[in-house]
Amino acid sequence: MLELALRNGCVGFKTWMAYYRPLHIEEVSDEEVSNALRILKEGKVEIKSRWFIELPIGVSDETRKAIKLYQDYMWVHVCEYASSRNVPTLIHTGGAMSPSIDLRNANPVLLYSLFYNPRVRKALTRVVMLHSGYPFHGTAAAIVSQFPNAFIDLSFFTGLRGVTEEVLKTFIELCPHNKILYGSDSSTVPERLGWCAYNIRESMAYVLKDFRERHGWSKETSNEIANKILNQNTKEVLKPQIIN
Numbered sequence: 001m002l003e004l005a006l007r008n009g010c011v012g013f014k015t016w017m018a019y020y021r022p023l024h025i026e027e028v029s030d031e032e033v034s035n036a037l038r039i040l041k042e043g044k045v046e047i048k049s050r051w052f053i054e055l056p057i058g059v060s061d062e063t064r065k066a067i068k069l070y071q072d073y074m075w076v077h078v079c080e081y082a083s084s085r086n087v088p089t090l091i092h093t094g095g096a097m098s099p100s101i102d103l104r105n106a107n108p109v110l111l112y113s114l115f116y117n118p119r120v121r122k123a124l125t126r127v128v129m130l131h132s133g134y135p136f137h138g139t140a141a142a143i144v145s146q147f148p149n150a151f152i153d154l155s156f157f158t159g160l161r162g163v164t165e166e167v168l169k170t171f172i173e174l175c176p177h178n179k180i181l182y183g184s185d186s187s188t189v190p191e192r193l194g195w196c197a198y199n200i201r202e203s204m205a206y207v208l209k210d211f212r213e214r215h216g217w218s219k220e221t222s223n224e225i226a227n228k229i230l231n232q233n234t235k236e237v238l239k240p241q242i243i244n
Helices: 002-007 030-042 061-084 108-115 118-123 137-146 161-174 191-215 219-238
Strands: 013-015 045-050 053-058 089-092 127-130 150-153
Touching: 013 061, 030 061, 053 061, 061 089, 061 108, 061 118, 108 118, 108 127, 108 137, 127 137, 137 150, 137 161, 161 191, 161 219, 191 219
Parallel strands: 013 089, 089 127, 127 150
Antiparallel strands: 045 053
16 A cells, blocks of 8 residues: 555655554564454454544553554554655644644654654654644754654644744754755645745744844845745655646
């Protein structure tokens, strides 16, 4: 299925696990995952629809643990495969304005378990943290500054001027500038594409002007940073197909 997705133009593999379970990834052995599969075959598992996606729900502590172990094992496998095919993985982090998202599951600090996973470290899988990790964007910025394979995406909150300026200031000061990716997250409202593009340009101009006036940054440096974040970084990390 992963190979077919790549042939069909997929530019990365994404998980939205933070919307229904914690981001913490355990190290799972082949023996442990085999035992988890046995439990799932023998135990009772219900299917629950959430956001039009069918999710397995364990009806006992044992089956719930088995589901998580299997998911953890498979996501590490996806990370290794993605690295072998030179495509990134993308993980939803943070959240706001939605009571259905439990922020205790979506805090990017939980992803230290993934970045320190021996198999992921060996593969050096590129991991793009979506939605800025907000409101934990300071933690997300620290992760990007620490791990060479960590990247951050600005989507969803680029529609909010004050939040965008706050997030941009944090990331531009703490993160390598080639690891910050622009995004709009306008999957349902077409007009959001234009609004987010306009909003982030205005926010970027405001933040970089402040850096020039108060911290002595040059105009050339500011223009280079803006071009990377608004244009080049996403092209280099995701390598999207350009449709004319």
